Amino acid sequence: MAQPDLIGIVVRDMSASLRFYRLLGLDIPPDSDTEPHVEVVLPGGFRIAWDSLEMMKEIYPDWIEPSGQRMTLAFKCESPVAVDALVNRMVQSGYPTHKEPWDAFWGQRYAVVVDPDGNLVDLFARL
Numbered sequence: 001m002a003q004p005d006l007i008g009i010v011v012r013d014m015s016a017s018l019r020f021y022r023l024l025g026l027d028i029p030p031d032s033d034t035e036p037h038v039e040v041v042l043p044g045g046f047r048i049a050w051d052s053l054e055m056m057k058e059i060y061p062d063w064i065e066p067s068g069q070r071m072t073l074a075f076k077c078e079s080p081v082a083v084d085a086l087v088n089r090m091v092q093s094g095y096p097t098h099k100e101p102w103d104a105f106w107g108q109r110y111a112v113v114v115d116p117d118g119n120l121v122d123l124f125a126r127l
Contacts, residue, residue: 006039006047007073009119010056010065014038016116017050023093024075024086024121048073072112074122080109083125087111103127 011017015033022028026048032038039049056063077083084101090113091097098112098120108124115121 004046006049008049008051009115009117010053011050011117012053013116014050014052019093020090020095020115021048021050023090023095024123069120072120072122074124077109077123077125080125080127083109083111083123086123087113 009017014035018028018033018038026040026042028038028040036052036055037049039047041047053065077086080101080103087097087101095116096114098114099110101109101111101123104110104124107127109127111123113121113123
């Protein structure tokens with residue numbers, strides 16, 4: 001069976017996108033903001049990568065920028081208080097929320113923020 005190994009995010013502005021994901025706690029090298037491809041290895045070996053729109057169009061000349069949400073990233077926080085604090089930090093840094101923190105019926109504190117490319121990013125913790 002194939003193993004999930006990497007999720008790639010196509011970005012319009014590498015520096016703006018990496019700033020957002022650094023606020024979420026990802027350890028992204030500071031000198032990577034001008035690179036066309038950046039990736040980090042998370043604990044457990046899974047990778048997240050960012051590819052510039054220009055690079056994607058070089059690789060796939062017929063690539064069309066999608067519209068709408070087809071999937072989201074979800075980041076687990078250590079506590080409900082941590083969810084609220086992270087959302088506040090994201091908002092103070094200029095990033096909008098899609099959905100303010102709430103206690104979800106499935107037993108989690110949940111919130112949704114929006115990255116610079118319009119991707120929805122979920123933040124959650126067990127209640």
